[in-house]
Amino acid sequence: MGMAIDDAAGVSGSATQRAQAGVSGRVPAVEVAALVARYGSRTVLDGVDVTIPRGEIHVVLGGSGSGKSTLLKHMIGLLEPSAGQVRLLGEELHQGGEGAREALLSRIGVLFQGGALLESLDVAGNVALPLSTRAAAPAEVVAELVRVKLELVGLTGKGHLYPRELSGGMRKRAALARAIAADPEVLFCDEPGAGLDPISAAALDDLLRSLCQRFGMAIVLISHELTSIRAIADRVTMLADGKVCAQGTLAEVQRVDHPFVRDFFGRARDAGSAAPSLWQRVRPGYPP
Ligand SMILES: Nc1ncnc2c1ncn2[C@@H]1O[C@H](COP(=O)(O)OP(=O)(O)OP(=O)(O)O)[C@@H](O)[C@H]1O
Numbered sequence: 001m002g003m004a005i006d007d008a009a010g011v012s013g014s015a016t017q018r019a020q021a022g023v024s025g026r027v028p029a030v031e032v033a034a035l036v037a038r039y040g041s042r043t044v045l046d047g048v049d050v051t052i053p054r055g056e057i058h059v060v061l062g063g064s065g066s067g068k069s070t071l072l073k074h075m076i077g078l079l080e081p082s083a084g085q086v087r088l089l090g091e092e093l094h095q096g097g098e099g100a101r102e103a104l105l106s107r108i109g110v111l112f113q114g115g116a117l118l119e120s121l122d123v124a125g126n127v128a129l130p131l132s133t134r135a136a137a138p139a140e141v142v143a144e145l146v147r148v149k150l151e152l153v154g155l156t157g158k159g160h161l162y163p164r165e166l167s168g169g170m171r172k173r174a175a176l177a178r179a180i181a182a183d184p185e186v187l188f189c190d191e192p193g194a195g196l197d198p199i200s201a202a203a204l205d206d207l208l209r210s211l212c213q214r215f216g217m218a219i220v221l222i223s224h225e226l227t228s229i230r231a232i233a234d235r236v237t238m239l240a241d242g243k244v245c246a247q248g249t250l251a252e253v254q255r256v257d258h259p260f261v262r263d264f265f266g267r268a269r270d271a272g273s274a275a276p277s278l279w280q281r282v283r284p285g286y287p288p
């Protein structure tokens with residue numbers, strides 16, 4: 001019975017309470033310890049440690065095939081570690097029963113690469129999906145929650161459109177509205193800015209930052225875009241050769257003497273000469 005009450009509170013939006021809890025946050029959002037990930041006999045991650053506090057935006061970086069998506073899939077319980085532990089909101093993902101795991105997963109949101117919207121549902125229907133698993137909320141409550149989430153992502157009045165009628169940026173925002181529909185405590189995003197023009201990508205960054213600040217949400221994202229990483233990352237984890245090669249704030253990792261780190265920031269510097277001026281046009285006065 002206690003659970004039903006908690007659930008109802010979740011639906012009606014206890015995000016502020018969560019934000020406050022997040023500030024004093026006893027339990028980290030994500031704790032990965034000595035994680036080993038294998039596909040068959042191939043070891044992709046070999047002893048990875050990452051701790052992500054609540055209210056933080058944490059970016060996972062690495063070359064193609066370095067295991068970023070694999071790490072993310074372990075964090076959300078899609079893959080089971082070959083060795084090591086993954087804790088989500090203080091709970092071990094693969095220890096409790098199926099019921100406990102479902103309950104835990106209902107507290108997170110995932111923005112898959114490409115959005116993964118259901119084409120047969122309109123935007124409102126897609127955003128309502130995570131709410132339908134909650135204890136039967138009345139239709140008008142669901143409609144109101146959907147409206148609020150669409151407003152938050154800048155899609156006010158677009159609920160009746162079908163995914164095929166949306167631009168790439170709108171699809172991303174609709175997928176984000178769905179990922180945050182049930183007020184997740186942790187949001188996972190696999191390359192949210194990929195394929196977006198710089199202005200849409202910057203708007204998405206602003207949105208992620210404000211979710212983190214307003215609701216104390218922890219956000220874990222995979223990204224290659226240095227402009228975006230500079231704008232929103234509190235901390236980053238860089239993967240190379242199955243290990244963490246650098247971890248910390250951007251300033252900290254940039255000082256790490258590792259070929260991938262040098263390469264990543266070196267290339268970004270070379271390639272980034274046109275980006276800052278555009279960035280400045282998008283958001284005058286940035287960086288502060
Ligand atoms: N289901 C799978 N079965 C076997 N090998 C896999 C599987 N998924 C990924 N791999 C391998 O594991 C390695 C890491 O893959 P992963 O998708 O985690 O990389 P990534 O860092 O996300 O790369 P990208 O930037 O290209 O998305 C790759 O070599 C890939 O071929």
Ligand SMILES: [Mg+2]
Pocket residue numbers: 068069070
């Ligand atoms: Mg990937």
